[in-house]
Amino acid sequence: MxxxxxxxxxxxxGTITAYLAAHRDADIxxxxxxxxxxxxxxxxxxxxxxxxxxxxxxxxxxGAYTYTITPIAAEQSGxxxxxxxxxxxxxxxxxxxxxxxxxxxxxGLIRRLVIEP
Numbered sequence: 001m002x003x004x005x006x007x008x009x010x011x012x013x014g015t016i017t018a019y020l021a022a023h024r025d026a027d028i029x030x031x032x033x034x035x036x037x038x039x040x041x042x043x044x045x046x047x048x049x050x051x052x053x054x055x056x057x058x059x060x061x062x063g064a065y066t067y068t069i070t071p072i073a074a075e076q077s078g079x080x081x082x083x084x085x086x087x088x089x090x091x092x093x094x095x096x097x098x099x100x101x102x103x104x105x106x107x108g109l110i111r112r113l114v115i116e117p
Contacts, residue, residue, distance in 0.1 A: 003077050003078075004075045004076075004077050004083070005075060005076050005077070006073065006074070006075055007074050007075060007076050007082075008074070009071060009074050011074070011076075012074055012082060012084070013082070013105060013108075015034050015103075015105055015108055015109065015110060016082055016084065016103055016105070016110075018030070018034055019031055019034045019103075019110065020069075020071060020084065020086075020101075022034070023069065024069050026062050028055065028058045028059065028062060031058060032051055032054065032055055032058070034109060034110050035051055035054055035109060035110045035113075036106060036107070036109040036110065036111050037050065037051055038050060038111075039051065039054060039109070039110055039111055039112060039113070040111075040112050040113075041054050041057060041112075041113045041114075041115070042112075042113070042114040042115065042116075043057065043061070043114075043115045044115075064092070065090050065091050065092040066090050066091050067088045067089060067090025067091070067092060068088070068089050068090060069086050069087070069088055070086065070087045070089075071084055071085070071086050071087075072085050072086065072087050072098065073085040080104055080105040080106060080111075081102070081103070081104055081105075082102075082103045082105070083100050083101065083102045083103070084100070084101045084103070085098055085099070085100050085101075086098070086099055086101060097117060098117065099115055099116065099117060100114075100115070100116055100117070101113060101114075101115055102114040102115075102116070
């Protein structure tokens with residue numbers, strides 16, 4: 001597959017669409033169930049490895065700001081590698097931002113998630 005090929009949202013793996021829905025709904029338990037035990041999340045320059053650290057990151061992040069999330073683009077860059085760009089609007093500094101959620105899947109679970117502008 002060519003690098004960064006645009007795909008339809010309905011072509012995303014179920015794990016990713018389930019994560020996006022759980023993230024939008026702030027359902028931490030549902031989000032955590034989609035991660036491999038040794039998964040890593042990179043957000044704001046910090047890496048959170050393992051579901052315990054990821055849960056702590058989610059709990060800290062969940063109440064920090066109020067915002068809406070709108071998916072605006074999806075791409076596949078390789079086997080198990082997907083990027084979903086989401087538009088966030090809310091009460092955080094700046095008020096709006098487009099963030100890329102770069103997923104690496106393994107055996108149907110999220111192995112790595114990198115969130116960056």
